[in-house]
Amino acid sequence: MSTATSAPPMIKATAVNKYFGDLHVLRDINLEVPRGQVVVVLGPSGSGKSTLCRAINRLEPINDGAIEIDGKPLPEEGKTLAALRADVGMVFQQFNLFAHKTILENVTLAPRKVRKINAEEARKTAMELLDRVGIANQSEKYPAQLSGGQQQRAAIARALAMRPKVMLFDEPTSALDPEMVQEVLDTMTGLAEEGMTMLVVTHEMGFARRAAHRVIFMSDGEIVEDEAPEAFFTKPKSERAKDFLGKILTH
Numbered sequence: 001m002s003t004a005t006s007a008p009p010m011i012k013a014t015a016v017n018k019y020f021g022d023l024h025v026l027r028d029i030n031l032e033v034p035r036g037q038v039v040v041v042l043g044p045s046g047s048g049k050s051t052l053c054r055a056i057n058r059l060e061p062i063n064d065g066a067i068e069i070d071g072k073p074l075p076e077e078g079k080t081l082a083a084l085r086a087d088v089g090m091v092f093q094q095f096n097l098f099a100h101k102t103i104l105e106n107v108t109l110a111p112r113k114v115r116k117i118n119a120e121e122a123r124k125t126a127m128e129l130l131d132r133v134g135i136a137n138q139s140e141k142y143p144a145q146l147s148g149g150q151q152q153r154a155a156i157a158r159a160l161a162m163r164p165k166v167m168l169f170d171e172p173t174s175a176l177d178p179e180m181v182q183e184v185l186d187t188m189t190g191l192a193e194e195g196m197t198m199l200v201v202t203h204e205m206g207f208a209r210r211a212a213h214r215v216i217f218m219s220d221g222e223i224v225e226d227e228a229p230e231a232f233f234t235k236p237k238s239e240r241a242k243d244f245l246g247k248i249l250t251h
């Protein structure tokens, strides 16, 4: 007998609006992301992609609407560093690792301070995560001693150490030298294959085509298209998406 209950979406945004002064940056955003789905967010500069990520993670207050993670609003956490939050892990363009801590300390900090995990357990989990992202041998180094790609993989491990339900990536490869982009995308693809729920703002169309279950196209603060990647890339419906794809694909 099936005991399945309908699980809430991992990310649910309902009628979300956000203004910066007079600028209406998120316009009536409605979005549901089920468990295990990988959503790539595309759109021209200034269309509200980063603001959407930041709103989902409560780094940015919204003016109206509601955001829930796994059926619940995120708790108020004041100005807690994004890296230290539970439930929603976020990886930024700039890695924002703590410069004066080793890579291992960067990864164990939040589990120890926020989740109150003991030192040995936190270390063990951190080493497993660093191994998973391919930099276990760099654990005693400081961020500045690592390449950009390695630092970004450390930032991913740090976010994962909080056992998030959802991972948000805001242009995680845009600040990297080209030769390091693929190693970070490979790490993200691995996470996607393991079933992590992910919202990814990126200009990497290869990743969108390969790893995304769904593409959301934003323009002027609105979700204009919400499609499977194949449909979006081959038959965009709106003039705005056609225009956007025309520009990026001819680059």
Ligand SMILES: Nc1ncnc2c1ncn2[C@@H]1O[C@H](COP(=O)(O)OP(=O)(O)OP(=O)(O)O)[C@@H](O)[C@H]1O
Pocket (backbone or CB within 6 Å): 020, 023, 025, 043, 044, 045, 046, 047, 048, 049, 050, 051, 052
């Ligand atoms: N803190 C802020 N104060 C005022 N305006 C802001 C702030 N942050 C973003 N904006 C404005 O809000 C709009 C949406 O910005 P956002 O960074 O979300 O866009 P984006 O799609 O992520 O752009 P990009 O691809 O360039 O990163 C832009 O017009 C931006 O200038």
